[in-house]
Each structure stands twice: as C-alpha cells, then as structure tokens.
Amino acid sequence: MKYLCTELERTWHEEIPISKAMGIHVVEFTNDTLTVRAELAPNINVHGTAFAGSLYAIAALCGWGMTWLQLKTHGIDGSIVIADGRIHYERPVQESIVAVCRFTTTDQADALRRLESTGKTRFVLDCVIAAKGEEAARFTGDYAVRINKPR
C-alpha cells in the first residue's frame, strides 16, 4: 500500500503538474478510504482562505486517486476520466486542506464487476473537506473507467 501511495503521488506530480504546484500528498490509504492533504499557502485566495478552485481540484484528485488505487490493487490497466463534478462550499478553509474519499467495499465490488464484464464502468464518489472538525466542502464526482486495450 505504501509503495502504491508513493507511486500515486509520483504520477500526480509528474503527469499533472498543477497538482505539484498545489502540493497534494497522500496521507493514508486503507481499503475504503483515501486521505490527501495540501498546505494552504500555495492554494490561498484573496480572503486568505483556500481557493474554491483548489478545493475542487484536490477533491477531484482524491476521487481519481481512489479509483487509480483500486485499479492498481486489482492489477487492471485502465483509463480514468471525470465526467461531471459538483462541489458545495459550506464554510471557508483556513488551515491545511485535507480531503477524504470513501468508497465502500460493496460499491467497489459492484464497479469492478461491471468493469470486468463490459470493459467499462461508471460510479459516483464523494470527497469531504473538513475544517476545524466540521464539513467545509463536499465534492461529488462521476468517474468513468475503461479498460485499456492491448496495443
């Protein structure tokens, strides 16, 4: 798991350069939860709080990372695309940005079953950003995965 998290961070920073500028890092990955973190400074806005666009991007990457980790742990070579995203901002974030994505093992199993039977699947992931122990923003993304064809 530790190796995969390092590999995920490397993929983000090398292949999505703005994720490096945002300073996103993996905090922890258990089977159904991925936690990521970015410092406030590179993501600050005119109010001295986290920029709405950074919160969205970090949450979207958290969901993408959760999907990427699922594919890697199951040895699947697939492409991940975000088809749709929504975010509701509840309160400002004045501290490090921590996003948490949960993907229940039941939902994982459903998605993997569809992926294996049809070569593609689509599912919804929620990512929550908390601040001072309360929910500050909630992101919902529609992720589409397709198995890569051998070249």
Next chain:
Amino acid sequence: MKYLCTELERTWHEEIPISKAMGIHVVEFTNDTLTVRAELAPNINVHGTAFAGSLYAIAALCGWGMTWLQLKTHGIDGSIVIADGRIHYERPVQESIVAVCRFTTTDQADALRRLESTGKTRFVLDCVIAAKGEEAARFTGDYAVRINKPR
C-alpha cells in the same frame, strides 16, 4: 476597461498564486462577456489533455473575474464568494483553455439592484470552455457578493 483587466490579472496572480501557476490571462472584457485563457502545458493531465480540476478552476475564476469587474466598474467595494459549483465535461481539451462567461445586462442590473438595496446578492453564472469550436465543458457557479463595511 484595459486597465481593469490588467488589475484583475494582477489580483489573481498576486493573491491567488495557483492562478499564476495555471497561467490564466484575460483575453477580452466587453460589458457582458469575459474571456480568459490559459496554456495547456501547466494544466495537462495523464492523458495529455486539460486536467478537469484546472478546467473547473479557470471557469470559476472567469465567473469570479466577471463579478469583480462588475463591482469595479460600478465603484463598489465588495467581497465575492463561490458558494456552489458544477461542471459537466463533454469532451477533452487538447489546446489552450479558453473560458467565456456571459452575464446579460438585465441580470447584471437585477444583481446590482439587490446588492444596493440589501448589501448582498447572489446569482448564477455560466462559463463555457470550447475546444475545436465545440462546447467541451460547461461550468455553473453560485456567486455571493456582500458589500464591505467601512472599517
């Protein structure tokens, strides 16, 4: 108008550092349309197309910039917050990212009337990102504006 566009860019790059990393610039501002642009390279993803998080952030900034320009042209000292954002991705962007926000003069007048009578207002702005002449992504944001109290 030209001066205000330069001032908007300066505000973004100095006070929202990630907007500078994304390379967002103002292309044009007429009374009801703001067009912004960012090169693909700093916003690229693992597929070699524009990162979904960058598309959202650039569109959200375009709506924020439209609102900021409205306040400036009317000499209003106000704070702008994004309360909610949605984006639908239709097709990948493989070129410079160009976002366009339209705010009809009727909707502007309504928002300004509410702002002047109550000290706050809220409205919805759409921003469209096109690629190869077709709509590639459509962002919708709920913007909340409040007049700053004298200190």
